[in-house]
Amino acid sequence: MTSRLRIRAVEVVTTRTSRIFDFNRPLTALIGPVGTGKSSLLMLIKHATGGRAALTPAVRANVTRVVLDLQVEDTRLTLARSVPDPSGIVEILDPYTRDTEAQLPIRSRDGQETISDRLLERLGIPRERIPTRRRGATADTVAVTFQNLMAYLYVEAVDIDRSIAGHTETYTDRPRRALFEFLFGLNDADLAAQQRREGALNSAIAAHKAEVAAVRSFLGQTETPPEERIDEERRAILLRLNEINTALEALASQSSSTGQATDVLFAELDQAAIHERQLQIDAAQRAEAVAARRATLAQLELDSLRAQQAHVAGHVLGALEFEVCPRCLQHLDHSSVADDQCRLCRQPEPASVAASAVDDETRHRYENQIAETRHLLSGDEDAAARATDRAMTARLHLHTVRQRVDQLTRSRTAPLLTQTAALSGQHATMLARLARLDEMTTTWERFKDIELRLRADEGERKEVRSDIKRRKQAMTEARARVARFDSAFQREIELIGVPGVQEAHIDRDDYLPRIDGAAFDEIQASGGGVATAVHVAYNIALITTALDDPNVTVPSLLIIDSPQNAIGRSPTDVELSQRIYDRIANVTNAAGRRIQMIIADNALPPPPPRADWTRIHVIEFGYEDRAMIPDVWHSGPAAARTRVEDAAVE
Structure with a gap:
């Protein structure tokens, strides 16, 4: 009703x-x-x-x-x-x-x-x-x-x-x-629920099929081999990695024995390098001292020369009485100058022109300083020469020690390092390939999981559709x-x-x-x-x-x-x-x-x-x-x- x-x-x-x-x-x-x-x-x-x-x-x-x-x-x-x-x-x-x-x-x-x-x-x-x-x-x-x-x-x-x-x-x-x-x-609540479930399964199946197609296309584009070949290659890589690890352990043992012989030489090389560096610094410092001493001597000699020139000028010019200006050549008679002033510069006349000259004590002082500086310079030059010789000797010793280290490295260590580098490169390559194989396996597992869910949803949808049909027929x-x-x-x-x-x-x-x-x-x-x-x-x-x-x-x-x-x-x-x-x-x-x-x-x-x-x-x-x-x-x-x-x- x-x-x-x-x-x-x-x-x-x-x-x-x-x-x-x-x-x-x-x-x-x-x-x-x-x-x-x-x-x-x-x-x-x-x-x-x-x-x-x-x-x-x-x-x-x-x-x-x-x-x-x-x-x-x-x-x-x-x-x-x-x-x-x-x-x-x-x-x-x-x-x-x-x-x-x-x-x-x-x-x-x-x-x-x-x-x-x-x-x-x-x-x-x-x-x-x-x-x-x-x-x-x-x-x-x-x-x-x-x-x-x-x-x-x-x-x-x-x-x-x-x-x-x-x-x-x-x-x-x-x-x-x-x-x-x-x-x-x-229609009723149960049938409506089944119809909603069918719709949900249809959406899920469509999504699964799209995902399966995308993964299959990816596998084809990347030329991913079948799972059987991946497993076979993985077993071969693991076997080769085991061989490489054994070889690396053997090289490490050889490198340990060789290292004891080279440790002494490396220690001597370090000491020689330190000693040579110290002597180079000493020689450089002594060379700088010689240069400074030479500069001091040159300044003293210049000052002494100036004192002598002033002494000569005072004696020569002090007795002259200028009547004509040496610059403009005009007579000075008509110029009104006080008696106690210089007729040329009009400055107060010194008590005695001879008093401005360098006295004997000043000349002797310069001469003594120059002689003492030359003596010190000679000592500095000798010390610098000796420091340079010592630095040269230390450099030759350092070069000799380096040659001995290089000879020992070439004959023993280098071959070990070369072999170790080669094996390590192979090891890294094998690990990278193994990681790539793991990615391929993950992709295949994802593909199989999607297919499994697709088959499960298709199976459930078939049951749901049968139930819907049965309910409608009823x-x-x-x-x-x-x-x-x-x-x-x-x-x-x-x-x-x-x-x-x-x-x-x-x-x-x-x-x-x-x-x-x-x-x-x-x-x-x-x-x-x-x-x-x-x-x-x-x-x-x-x-x-x-x-x-x-x-x-x-x-x-x-x-x-x-x-x-x-x-x-x-x-x-x-x-x-x-x-x-x-x-x-x-x-x-x-x-x-x-x-x-x-x-x-x-x-x-x-x-x-x-x-x-x-x-x-x-x-x-x-x-x-x-x-x-x-x-x-x-x-x-x-x-x-x-x-x-x-x-x-x-």
């Missing part, structure tokens, strides 16, 4: 007041001219359940909150949501006190329960994630939400002649199909339910009298209607009225099938917005609208309170003869103060505005 879902009332709240719309009848019609709020009220119902609603500017400007009173099975559930609602929160209220019992987000936040989860749980519909592709081609999944179910329950005006439950959109079509299968028992009764839905759909097409239809059925793959072999998208060419009538017949068939079958859990609610607008106003269109309304009235009259239908339209079509529409509960809307938004004046058709999408995202 159907899952019982009923709208008890809708309260529209503004900043100044509120208005409650009661839906206490099986069939309610919202009637009124364009722009009076019929569709907006239906959109507010969708908004309250957490859906993305198309709201007019008037609603967004004046309505602050919507409260939806639901009957879900045996539970009364009251939902409230702000308008607009950038936070994406739906409140659960106590239906009697209106106190907030819980606040549930529209979108999942770290596994937190959403309003969709709460509604699906109350309706007994699985909260599942299903593969994004029909046959679980990848591990990607998408959640089945209450809004996917709402697309079956609420036929919006913009979709009534072009889309069934969002089948034209890629991101909603897969959940639509999955939800249909859950409602008819063609759902014979579920497929019979789809067949009964198919028959119900054909019956509704006939009862409504959809014009021009010769054959109608439900496709078993996508669960959508086929009319004379054409898909729903293709029958629009026949006119919006045909597509609209087919859509209405499809939804009525869903509810009637669920009424007759306790295992079909389609909820007992159907909302249809503006069917006559899509059908048209010609006489034949009006007749089609009459048949649709009459069929809806007959279904609700027969089912009573087991189902609920709500229709929004500009006006009811004229009832056909013998039609019983007395049970249609009409809620009328109008302009001025009779529009849907309470306490807001509507100035008429010119003030009507197109709808806009709400900011909240499902």
Whole structure:
């Protein structure tokens, strides 16, 4: 039987007041001219359940909150949501006190329960994630939400002649199909889990195959030999390394005995080098002393020469009396010069010109200093010569010791070093090749591990697919339910009298209607009225099938917005609208309170003869103060505005 879902009332709240719309009848019609709020009220119902609603500017400007009173099975559930609602929160209220019992987000936040989860749980519909592709081609999944179910329950005006439950959109079509299968028992939690597992295995197998191909290409490009040849080469290298290690140990033993003989010579060479260096330094220092002494002697000889020249000049020039200036050759007689001044430079005349000459004591002092310096220089030159001879002797000794060391090295040590270097090079080469072989082995092991995981996943996928097939085959009764839905759909097409239809059925793959072999998208060419009538017949068939079958859990609610607008106003269109309304009235009259239908339209079509529409509960809307938004004046058709999408995202 159907899952019982009923709208008890809708309260529209503004900043100044509120208005409650009661839906206490099986069939309610919202009637009124364009722009009076019929569709907006239906959109507010969708908004309250957490859906993305198309709201007019008037609603967004004046309505602050919507409260939806639901009957879900045996539970009364009251939902409230702000308008607009950038936070994406739906409140659960106590239906009697209106106190907030819980606040549930529209979108999942770290596994937190959403309003969709709460509604699906109350309706007994699985909260599942299903593969994004029909046959679980990848591990990607998408959640089945209450809004996917709402697309079956609420036929919006913009979709009534072009889309069934969002089948034209890629991101909603897969959940639509999955939800249909859950409602008819063609799928369950275990089967859905297996389908998700198949998708995960498909993704893993694809990744394994890509990795296997990449590693195989790498092995080919690097000319990696087979594992058998790698193992054979590794054994040969290990044997050669053992031989090299033995040879190196033997050379080390020989080098140890040779080293004792060379240690004495190296010690003597070190001592000779140190001694030669010290003597070279001593010789250099003594050479510097000789140079300094020679400089001192040269300065003393220069000073002595200057003293002698001054002495001679004093004697020669002191007796002269200049009458003519030796520079300008002018007579000096007319120059007024004091008696105690020099007639040339006019400086005070010295007491005696002879007194400025160098005396004998000064000359003797210079002569003594020069003689003493020459004696010291001679000693320094002798010491420097001896130091140079000693340094030369030490250098010759050092050269002799070096020759002896070189001779011993060439005859004993060099061959050992050459052999050791050669063997060490071979050892390093063998180790590098061994490391490369280890890398090759690791690559082969990785390749085998990937292949092993690939085979394991392929084996598991085969089992999962077999289990999925077995489970689907076991759902014979579920497929019979789809067949009964198919028959119900054909019956509704006939009862409504959809014009021009010769054959109608439900496709078993996508669960959508086929009319004379054409898909729903293709029958629009026949006119919006045909597509609209087919859509209405499809939804009525869903509810009637669920009424007759306790295992079909389609909820007992159907909302249809503006069917006559899509059908048209010609006489034949009006007749089609009459048949649709009459069929809806007959279904609700027969089912009573087991189902609920709500229709929004500009006006009811004229009832056909013998039609019983007395049970249609009409809620009328109008302009001025009779529009849907309470306490807001509507100035008429010119003030009507197109709808806009709400900011909240499902």
